[in-house]
Amino acid sequence: MEAEQGESSHNNNALYVGENLAKIVLSWSLEDILHEHKVNAIPHSFSSLGDYLSSFVYPLVEETKSEICSKIESLSTAPFAKIITLCSSERFIQPRYEIVFGKWKGSLKKHTKVSHQAKLGDLFVFKQTKPDRNSSVRRLGRSWCFGYATKILKHDFNERLIYTPHFEVSSSIKLEAALDVSKPFYAIFIMNLTTNNRIWNALHTCPSDHVIRELLSINPMVQEDCKNCPAMKETLEEKLSLTSYLNKSQCEAVVQCICNSVCDHKPSLELIWASPGTGKTRTLGVLLCSLLRVNCRTLVCAPTNVAILEVASRVMQLGKESAKTLDENGNPLCSFGDILVYGNTNRTAYEAGDLYLDYRVKRLTKCFSPHFGWKHWFTTMTEFLENCVSEYASEADKCVDNRTSFLQYVKDRFIPMSDSLRNCILTIGTHLSKAYISEKDIKDLILLEASLQSLETFLFEANPVGKELKAAFLLEEGVKSSPQDDINMPEFFHIKSECIQHLRNLLHSLDRLSLITVNEKFCFKMASLIFCTASSSYELCKFGIDPIKLLVIDEASQVKECESLIPLQVCGVKHVVLLGDECQLPAFVSSKVSAKAGFGKSLFERLSMLGYHRHLLDTQYRMHPNISSFPIAKFYQNRIIDSQIVKSDTYNKCYLPGPLYGNYSFMNISCGREVLSDRHNWKNMVEVAVVLKILQLLYKGVCMFGHLAFMSFLFSLKNP
Structure with missing residues (x-):
C-alpha cells in the first residue's frame, strides 16, 4: 500500500533526526511495516553535503521496512529458538533483557549444514508458539513483539560443552505485556540489521571536510593531474614492470591510479570501466601489487566476502609469481604480512585464507608465545645440536635399566623440535610484514628449513648406528670419513654446523621481534593492503588503525x-578508485518505491551518468566474436575489441552436431509458467524440464563423441 504523495510522503529528514535505526524499527507496528510511503527520487547532483546525505535516509527506511515485511511473510521457514533464560534490565528507558537462546532450529545456513547462530544486529519476533506452515505476517495477531540484539554480554558452556552467548536484547514493548513469560516462548529470526545500521550511521555522522564533499562538486570537464607532483607516468610503467602482465588500456588505468596515490595535495577519483572478460581482476591484482611496492596504504572493498577473497587470491598469486626466494621444494616463500583480509569468511575454502585476520592472530600468537614461541624453539634446537651427546649420556646415567639407543634418542627429540621450528619458520616468513623481516631474513629462514630437511634425511634414510652418529655429532671440521663409515660424517657435520649458524644468525637478527605484542591491532598496523566488504569497513575504526590513503571498491x-x-569515511581516505560496469546487474533493492527513487544506483553509475571520465578496458578475452558482437554494439558503443585469443581457431571448434551446440542458442519456452516456491522464490518447472533435457542430450553427445574419438585413436595405432 502506498500513501498519497502529499502529507504521507517523506519530504524532509526532521522525523528521524537524532534517532537510531534499530530504535525506529522497534517502534514500528505491523501496519507501519506493511504501509509504504513514496519517497523523493535521489538526484544525480547535489547542492550541499546535507542534501546529499538526507536524500538516502527515507529510501533506506522504506528498504528496511520492505526487507522485514518480506521475511515476516515467510515466518514458517525462519530459524527459531526457545528462550532459555530471561532477565529484565531496569537501567534503560526502552525495555531490555539479558537472554540466552536455546538451540536454533529450522532453516540452515546457505551452502552449509550449520544451523543459524544469533549475532549482534539480529532482529527477532518473540512469539508464544513455534512457527508452523501457517505462520505469516497476517497471522501474527497481537501476542508478539520485536527484539533486537544490541550486545553480547558473556559466553558460557552449556551442558553439552557448547559456547552459548548471553545477549542484551531490546524489545519494542515489554515482553511481559505481550507474552506470558512464565510459559515457553520463542524467538524467530527475521533478519540482521547490521549493514542497514552502518549505512544509517554513515548518513548521520559524515564529516564535513571529508573526501565525500569533493565528490559532490565534481566537474567532469576539469580533471587535471596535480601540478605540485612531478610527472612520472612515462617511467612508472617500466619501473613497475606492468607491460608483462597488462595490455595498453589496462596499463594506462593502473599508472594513473598509482600516480594519484603518491599525491598529498589534492583528492582524486578514478573510474575503471570493466566489461565481462576484459581482465578486470588481473588489472586490479596488478594495481594492488604495485601499490604495495610504492608503500601506499590501501583499503580494498567489494559487495561480498566471495568477491573480496577472489581479488585477495589474485594478489597472493601475483606475489608468489614475483617471489625471488624459494624453499627446498621450489615453492615461493613470500611475506604476506602487508596484506590482511577482514570479515566473515570460510578461511579454508580459499587460497587467500592465510591472509584472514583471525587466523593470522592465532598463528602469530602461538609463534610469539614467551614460553613455547619461535625464540624457545630456535634456542632449544641450537642447544640440542650442540649438546645432544652429553645430554644423552646424562640421561642414560640416570636411567640405567631403560636405556634408549642414541639414534632413537636423537630421532625422538629432533622430529618434534623440527616440526615446531618449521611452523615458526613458515609463520614468520609468511605472516610478518616486510617492515619486520628483511629479504635476508627470509633467505636465512629458507636455508634453515633446507638444513633441517637434510639432517632429517641423514637420520632416517642413512639410518646410522649410534656409534657412528655420535662420532658425526662430535666430529671436528676437516676430519675425513673412514671407508667403513655408513654415513658421510664430514658432510653431516657440515650441515649440522650450517644449521646451528643459521639458528644463531636468526636469533640475533630477529631478536627485536621479542618486543612484539600480537593482537588484532598489531596485524592491522602491519598491513598496508586491507581487504573487507564495504559494510565491514565500518568496524575498522575500533582497531585504531593508521590512516588509509587510497580506497579501492x-x-x-x-x-x-x-x-x-x-x-x-574510513580515516585518512584521500584517493578513490572505483572498478565496475553499470551495464551489468545493479545492487538488489527490495522496496519498489526505493528502487523507483534510485536507491539501488551506485556511485559508479551516478558519476558515469554525469559524464565523469572512465578508463575503459578495451580488449575482451572471454567470448567468441559471434557472442560478443551484440553486447559490444548494444552496451559499449563498439569501443571494445576482441583479442586474438578469442579469434583463434580453437574458439571455432564445435564437437557436437546441430544448431543447439553452436556459439549460442535462443530458446523460446512459451508454455512455461512461473509459480512461487517456499513463499518467496519463483520457479518455472517447464524451463527446468527443458534444461534437464538439454543436459541429457549434451551428455549423450559428449559420450558418443568420446567413444568415436577413442575408436579413432585405436585405429591410428593399428595404422600408423
Whole structure:
C-alpha cells in the first residue's frame, strides 16, 4: 500500500533526526511495516553535503521496512529458538533483557549444514508458539513483539560443552505485556540489521571536510593531474614492470591510479570501466601489487566476502609469481604480512585464507608465545645440536635399566623440535610484514628449513648406528670419513654446523621481534593492503588503525551509493578508485518505491551518468566474436575489441552436431509458467524440464563423441 504523495510522503529528514535505526524499527507496528510511503527520487547532483546525505535516509527506511515485511511473510521457514533464560534490565528507558537462546532450529545456513547462530544486529519476533506452515505476517495477531540484539554480554558452556552467548536484547514493548513469560516462548529470526545500521550511521555522522564533499562538486570537464607532483607516468610503467602482465588500456588505468596515490595535495577519483572478460581482476591484482611496492596504504572493498577473497587470491598469486626466494621444494616463500583480509569468511575454502585476520592472530600468537614461541624453539634446537651427546649420556646415567639407543634418542627429540621450528619458520616468513623481516631474513629462514630437511634425511634414510652418529655429532671440521663409515660424517657435520649458524644468525637478527605484542591491532598496523566488504569497513575504526590513503571498491556498480559512504569515511581516505560496469546487474533493492527513487544506483553509475571520465578496458578475452558482437554494439558503443585469443581457431571448434551446440542458442519456452516456491522464490518447472533435457542430450553427445574419438585413436595405432 502506498500513501498519497502529499502529507504521507517523506519530504524532509526532521522525523528521524537524532534517532537510531534499530530504535525506529522497534517502534514500528505491523501496519507501519506493511504501509509504504513514496519517497523523493535521489538526484544525480547535489547542492550541499546535507542534501546529499538526507536524500538516502527515507529510501533506506522504506528498504528496511520492505526487507522485514518480506521475511515476516515467510515466518514458517525462519530459524527459531526457545528462550532459555530471561532477565529484565531496569537501567534503560526502552525495555531490555539479558537472554540466552536455546538451540536454533529450522532453516540452515546457505551452502552449509550449520544451523543459524544469533549475532549482534539480529532482529527477532518473540512469539508464544513455534512457527508452523501457517505462520505469516497476517497471522501474527497481537501476542508478539520485536527484539533486537544490541550486545553480547558473556559466553558460557552449556551442558553439552557448547559456547552459548548471553545477549542484551531490546524489545519494542515489554515482553511481559505481550507474552506470558512464565510459559515457553520463542524467538524467530527475521533478519540482521547490521549493514542497514552502518549505512544509517554513515548518513548521520559524515564529516564535513571529508573526501565525500569533493565528490559532490565534481566537474567532469576539469580533471587535471596535480601540478605540485612531478610527472612520472612515462617511467612508472617500466619501473613497475606492468607491460608483462597488462595490455595498453589496462596499463594506462593502473599508472594513473598509482600516480594519484603518491599525491598529498589534492583528492582524486578514478573510474575503471570493466566489461565481462576484459581482465578486470588481473588489472586490479596488478594495481594492488604495485601499490604495495610504492608503500601506499590501501583499503580494498567489494559487495561480498566471495568477491573480496577472489581479488585477495589474485594478489597472493601475483606475489608468489614475483617471489625471488624459494624453499627446498621450489615453492615461493613470500611475506604476506602487508596484506590482511577482514570479515566473515570460510578461511579454508580459499587460497587467500592465510591472509584472514583471525587466523593470522592465532598463528602469530602461538609463534610469539614467551614460553613455547619461535625464540624457545630456535634456542632449544641450537642447544640440542650442540649438546645432544652429553645430554644423552646424562640421561642414560640416570636411567640405567631403560636405556634408549642414541639414534632413537636423537630421532625422538629432533622430529618434534623440527616440526615446531618449521611452523615458526613458515609463520614468520609468511605472516610478518616486510617492515619486520628483511629479504635476508627470509633467505636465512629458507636455508634453515633446507638444513633441517637434510639432517632429517641423514637420520632416517642413512639410518646410522649410534656409534657412528655420535662420532658425526662430535666430529671436528676437516676430519675425513673412514671407508667403513655408513654415513658421510664430514658432510653431516657440515650441515649440522650450517644449521646451528643459521639458528644463531636468526636469533640475533630477529631478536627485536621479542618486543612484539600480537593482537588484532598489531596485524592491522602491519598491513598496508586491507581487504573487507564495504559494510565491514565500518568496524575498522575500533582497531585504531593508521590512516588509509587510497580506497579501492571492486564491483563498484553493485554497491549502493549510500553503502559506499561507509568505506569513504574510513580515516585518512584521500584517493578513490572505483572498478565496475553499470551495464551489468545493479545492487538488489527490495522496496519498489526505493528502487523507483534510485536507491539501488551506485556511485559508479551516478558519476558515469554525469559524464565523469572512465578508463575503459578495451580488449575482451572471454567470448567468441559471434557472442560478443551484440553486447559490444548494444552496451559499449563498439569501443571494445576482441583479442586474438578469442579469434583463434580453437574458439571455432564445435564437437557436437546441430544448431543447439553452436556459439549460442535462443530458446523460446512459451508454455512455461512461473509459480512461487517456499513463499518467496519463483520457479518455472517447464524451463527446468527443458534444461534437464538439454543436459541429457549434451551428455549423450559428449559420450558418443568420446567413444568415436577413442575408436579413432585405436585405429591410428593399428595404422600408423
